[in-house]
Structure formats: structure tokens, C-alpha cells
Amino acid sequence: MTNVSYRTINVDGVKVFYREAGSPDKPKLLLLHGFPSSGHMFRDLIPLLADRYHIIAPDLPGFGQSDLPGRGHSFDSIAETIDRFTEIVGFDRYAVYVFDYGAPTGFRLAVKHPERITAIISQNGNAYEEGLSEGWNPIQAYWQDASEENRNALKPFLEPESIAWQYTHGAPDIAKVSPDGYSLDSFYMTRPGAVDVQLDLFGDYKSNVALYPAFQTYFRTHKPRFLAVWGQNDPFFLPPGAEAFRRDIPDATVKFFDTGHFALETHAVEIAAAIRDFLG
Template identity: 65%
Template sequence: MARFNFITVDDHRLFYREAGDPKNPAILLLHGFPSSSHMFRDLIPLLAENYHVIAPDLPGFGFTEVRRDPPFKFSFDTLAEVIAAFTDAVGIRRHAIYVFDYGAPVGFRLALARPEQITAIISQNGNAYEEGLSEGWNPIQAYWREPTAEHRAALRAFLTLEATKWQYVHGVADEAAVAPESYTLDAALMARPGNDEIQLDLFLDYASNVALYPAFQDYFRRERPPLLAIWGCNDPFFLPAGAEAYVKDNPKAEVRFLDTGHFALETHSAEIAARMIDFLDRSAVAAAA
């Protein structure tokens, strides 16, 4: 059974889901836009028998509350700093990371800062290569090049319930397989006063992640962490080429494709869990040999 907790970290009140025996190997699950740890609701119990599973809500998402004084500056650097402090606070030192969407640049910043703590990486549509960026990024990239009020206003279309639902169901063979509370909850939480400006700030700062791609790739080459890229191949934002690119820098990386969209856990949680467990078990055996 998952437990639903809050913990205060640097004056922020972080919400997180936790399951499994703390004596078991740890897995840190990092969600993306526009979701929260709720996206892992089906995956967590499938992993918890053999792993200590922890899934926080990033600042600006889910039920996490950031400090008001001094105001928190939302950027991917500060998100990573908060999550690093969170892992210290909950007492996980060495752990695997499951990174999805925004969770990827957050998790990869943790890996750069603390490579000795990362035992393995599972990247589920978590990009680190420019070839993985689809044309769906064009409006956001225009905002990077010219951060005008007009370009910022144009991105509000990404914050609607309709856009959120589309992200969940695009590329899925059967839309009825996607629970409506998933995109409905995301949209309701994003609609809280002030959250729209947070999301627009993060759209702008996503350019910092692309700038760090060479550093992330150097980490993959240098550290060669066990890495599984498991990808919904119909993702409208992160192309299959982004998964395949991991092998260039980490030849032992494993790549698997699923016939689904961006939110692959909505339709393939059992298959992803099975592949994760097999991958992590093999990685542990190889590390012990």
C-alpha cells in the first residue's frame, strides 16, 4: 500500500507517495508536465514488493506547496535543488531514477551533481537529445528565441483542459483505456491562481535543459549508468530518435518502444513495471559480479 506524506524541505511543503520496505533498493520517480506523482499510481504497487519507491510532486505541481517568503524562483535548476534536498530529507542516498518529461532534466541534474548516488536510470519519454524534440516544440522554441508577451500568451493554449487531455490520449490505440481523472486532476491543479505564470516561466526555462544536453550526454559517456529507455513511440513531443540516441553515448543502454503515446503508464504500466524489474535485477547482478 502506498503512503501519502508531506515533508518540509527548505520551507517548502513537499507531497510524496511512498511504498515498499526502506531496506530495499530505492527508486525515485520523477514526473513531468502537466502531471504529478499521481501518474505513478499504478506503477508504485507493482514495484513496491521488491523496491522502496518514492515519488515526490515537483514544486509547481500536484500537492507540493512552495514557500511564499522569499518568493520561490521557478526554474529547472531550483526544481533540481529542491529534489536533491528532498532525497536527503527522506534519507535515500543511492537510488535508481525513473525520469519522464520534466523529470528528465531534473533527474539528470541530480546525476551530474551526485553521480555516485545514481544506481540506474529508467527514461520513459525523458529526453536528453535535440533529435528527440518534435515539431510540437516549435511554439515554445519561438518563445526561447523571442521571449515576448505575444509568444508567452500563445503558450497558454498548452494549459487548457483540452490540451492536457490531448497529451494523454494522443497516440493511444484506445482512448477508453485512459482514466479521465488523470488529465482532469492535472488541469484542475494547473488552474489554481498563479499556476499559469509558473508554467509559462518553466516553458521559457526549458531552454536551459537543451543547453545542458551536452553535459548530460558527457555524463552518460563517462559514468555509463545502467540505462533503460522505454518510450511511447507515438509521443507528439519526444520522438523515438531521442530514445535511440542514448546508445550513442552509453552503448549498453537498452531501448524499448511501446505502441502508445506520451503518458505510457496510462496504458502500459504492467509492461513497464515488468521490464523495469527485469532490467534492475540484471543491473544489480552485473554490479555485484
């Protein structure tokens, strides 16, 4: 049995909730979740790695049990808070696992502090335009015209049916996908103000795409140890986005799994094994 601790700390006025497991004298591994989830998405992965690593999985600001900020929430502010969070919890050098929104968060940290990053694992965490599917078209329309009409057109992405679809689409057997994850995400979406925060982040995602060249420069310059573990049936982040990492990091390892966006829901054991082999 793995002992997981559930903690909350104050990060410059922002309450950040996090999960922690493993001995502090082990190599450090930071897990960064994506939309619309929380650190709960790592519930199956953490026990498979905690014997070898000191693991911390925060809920990003605006998600899960962490504070829900006001309007104008951005990926820059998320990264700034998580940067300070790592300093407060003593993560001075660490490997980082990034997924979805966790990718532009983690890549910002790597660009700012390349000396702190020992390795990167990207699970459907994109940094290349060829990785963006047509599923982004409604969101890109909002980038180009931040009208109320385009903003309201994105609200269906936040409905329970849509959140569940993100978990089940592309999974080889949806009976293997626990309803706990998407049900919890839908519950957190009912917090007052949560919808507007998420719509603001949809609009701000264009800042991540604008930073793709900077992320790629970091990859080419620093050549971090890199593992991509990708649900190949992801409706949002396509396999070419995973393959593109090799363009800037020729020694990157890329592994595809027959599942969708939330690959850990069906392939946590396989992904954990890939991480253990990769980190050594």
C-alpha cells in the same frame, strides 16, 4: 494490496508532497513525473514494483500537492529542491525513473552526484536535440523572443482540452486512458498563479537543452545502467531521442511501446515488467 503512504515534508521552506511504498530495506527507486502531472501518474506503477523496491514519488515544486512557487520558477530550483528532498528522506543511493520534466531534474542530480545513481529508467525523458519534435516550435519561439505575445501563445497548452490531448494522443485505444489523470492535472492548473509558473517553465526549458551536452558527457563518462521505455507515438519526444542514448551508453536497453506520451496510462504492466527485468 500495496500500502502507499502520502506524506508532506518541509524542504528548506518548500512543502513537498510525496508518495511512499515498499520496505525501507529494499533497493531505492525515485520516481520523477513530468508536465503537467504529479506523482499521481505513478498510481498504477507503484503497486507493481513496491514488493521489490522502496519507492518514493514526490510532486515536483509547482505541481500537484507541493508548494506553488512565485514567478521565476526554474528547472535549476526544482532540481535543487529535489536534491535536498532525497537527502532528507534518506535516499543516499537510488535508481531514478524520469519522465518528461522529471528527466532534466533527474539528469541534473546524476551529473551532480554520480555516485548516488544506481540506474536510470527514462520514460519519454529526453536528452538529445533529435528527440525534440516540431511540437516544440511555439515554445522555442518564446525562448528566442520572450515577448508577451509569444508567452500568451503558449497558454492553450494549459487548457483542459490540451492536457487531455497529451494523455490520449497516440494511445491505441483512448477508452483505455482513464480521465482521472488529466482531470486532476487540469484541476491543479486552476490554483492561483499556476499558469504563470508553467509559462515560466516553458521559457526556462531552454536551460535543459543547453545542458544536453553535459548530460551526454555524464552518460559517456559514467555509463550508468540505463533503460529507455518509450511511447513511440509521443508528439513531443520522438523515438530518435530514445535511440540516441545508445550513442553514449552502448549497453543501454531501449524498448518502444505502441502508445503516446503518457505511456503508463496504457502500458504500466509492460513497463513494470521491463523495470523488474532490468533492475534484477
